Amino acid sequence: MSDPSPRIDAERVRRRIERLAQFTEADRPYTRRAFGTLHAEARAWLAEEFRSAGLAPAFDAGGNLVGRRAGTRGDGRALACGSHIDTVVGGGRFDGIAGVMAALEAAQALDEAGVRLGHDLLVFDFLSEEPSDYGASCIGSRALVGRLTPAMLAGTEPGGETLERAVRRAGGAPEALTGPLPDAARLAAFLELHIEQGPVLEREGVPIGVVEGIVAIGRMSVTLHGRAGHAGTTPMALRRDALVGASALVQDVWERARAAGPGFVATVGRLEVLPNGANVVPGEVRLVLEARSLDEGAVRAFLDESERRARGTARTLGLELEAEVLDTAPAVRSDPRLMAALEGACDARGLAHRRMSSGAGHDAMEVARVAPVAMLFVPCRDGLSHHPDEHADIADVAAGATVMLDALRTLDDELARGHR
């Protein structure tokens, strides 16, 4: 870190983020859906930016736009960073984008300072991290690690086009997606910067979050069966009101999740009442309960305990309860050495930092299957994301890019010294 040298240009980061924001559907900013024309145009622009930063752009078989700069050692081992530039409908200007721009800026800073890493450097713009119209999400990062299955590629959007065809349109080579891509085996480390998409850093005034991992997600569908009845003619004492049971569950989940301490969240986000008439005692309620934590055991235990307690309440109310565990996503842990490199960079720059978990999934979660990963979060205003008002201060994005740059240089040294 003692070089004279590589410096992040915050103004350039700002300009690029503003320029990229112009690639949006005019009537619903900010919308740049993967596989659409605006997305292709934005990537054509991005490829030129890569070039201006000394990165050779090319699409891999998964349709990821990858900027490459060869290292001095020539052993093929690579350090990688990046994120994605596709958006949800009516999304923002920073989700994913900040990560690609920070990675690009770090590469450009190295290039401008004439600093060449020992490792090759790869900057990824992953294809379609956001849920796509074809049914899958994290399409490019899944492809990188060999998890974009034939079934996923056969998925179609409402117009009937298959994902396979769409990946080809996006520059990929779906016939080559038979296992991890060549880059996967070369990765010594992957770093992803992302806006927090939550309010913690902003509230605490901390500019950098070092992500310990992406939480495990457990989901359980719960159906409470009571008995529909006329709201005028069914006395209170003879009711079997499914919504009363469901409300008790919501209250219980709320109280217990709040008591579970930081890093644990649980939510009933989806709830439907049947028949849902103002003058009908609810006969059935279907809801989905989810819990998230880095501690998978805590997630499972919370769901189990929620079910046990809801069964007790249901019995008291004369309801029957059906519970079914839906998909469970395991936790993904960041690599301790990569976290240490990020924290060391923060300390050297005098930037406050805190460890935190990521409650949302990211491309890094896929990459973790083939390489050590770590993420850093920067604050975003009001925790807002997937919204046109999504905002991050450029100074924070630039600070994050600086930390990433410094960490890449640390890791370039450390990982060359025989640690793999």
Added chain:
Amino acid sequence: MSDPSPRIDAERVRRRIERLAQFTEADRPYTRRAFGTLHAEARAWLAEEFRSAGLAPAFDAGGNLVGRRAGTRGDGRALACGSHIDTVVGGGRFDGIAGVMAALEAAQALDEAGVRLGHDLLVFDFLSEEPSDYGASCIGSRALVGRLTPAMLAGTEPGGETLERAVRRAGGAPEALTGPLPDAARLAAFLELHIEQGPVLEREGVPIGVVEGIVAIGRMSVTLHGRAGHAGTTPMALRRDALVGASALVQDVWERARAAGPGFVATVGRLEVLPNGANVVPGEVRLVLEARSLDEGAVRAFLDESERRARGTARTLGLELEAEVLDTAPAVRSDPRLMAALEGACDARGLAHRRMSSGAGHDAMEVARVAPVAMLFVPCRDGLSHHPDEHADIADVAAGATVMLDALRTLDDELARGHR
């Protein structure tokens, strides 16, 4: 009651109820929608049954099928009874029907015994008591009392036909609906038998419920505004979860309504969550709270207190609450003399009875605007109504018809002796 004489024929009641049940859409029993072909065919049959019971059938301007038998006094004053034979979609064989058949049987018993009342006797089959496709309900009884407004008559069903046109098709004369119909001014009393549509009489083993009145209904729409957020990235401590607030309201309403004692009910039957995604903290919940009681003040107080308490909870949770009182239907009290006549008839026949309120609306509620009314309830299985499995024992319907017959004779004497 000391005549040799008029006797209810339970077997005839059973046959008629079974025959009427055949007028149903074949693929969704029991469906006989007002204004439909099956309804018209059923009424043609019913008119003949009226005739066989000594009742002269005719449609009034409101499309009610009215069977008439002249009284001995010839002063135009009339005693009336009846209900309706239209059904909801997928309804039952007894709702409304039992009341028309009991009234018809009482008239026939008088006729067969050669007993002629002093008052004229009217048996009503009211048009479209159930909510119609034209937007209104209790169409015939509203017409009788002069409350079928031009706005209601201008209502259209999805196919575009106006209610005015439909009433004409059903035998009415909508141009004459400018005020109460001639029969309205002649009514000395109106009695309606109905299945309870609730479980109380069956549970208590009591064959006759004497209805003290039809409850007041108060409805309030409540919207809780929180803040939608990512269920993974929004810590529990920073959430403003609208569903947590709504669940507290549901619990509170449940506890307080149960404590309010018999005759009071309150229900949250309709509740919608926005955006209703499994991974999104609920940003908004819209619900409808209703309360019913014979005591209108208690209904109002309950809604007020529910709002007050919900506001407190909302404040604690960082939610905003909007509450709006929707339609409020006033309570309708039965006439004490009519109730006494029903109870006297029960006592004389050794039939157990209890007073109760009606939690649902009925044609009698409309008729009460122009004449003293009372209702009697008979038990129905499991409290089930508006369902193909709706069931009442014919013995109970026949017992109710006997009570109605006896009460009509009592009232015929009492009301002739100079009272009103």
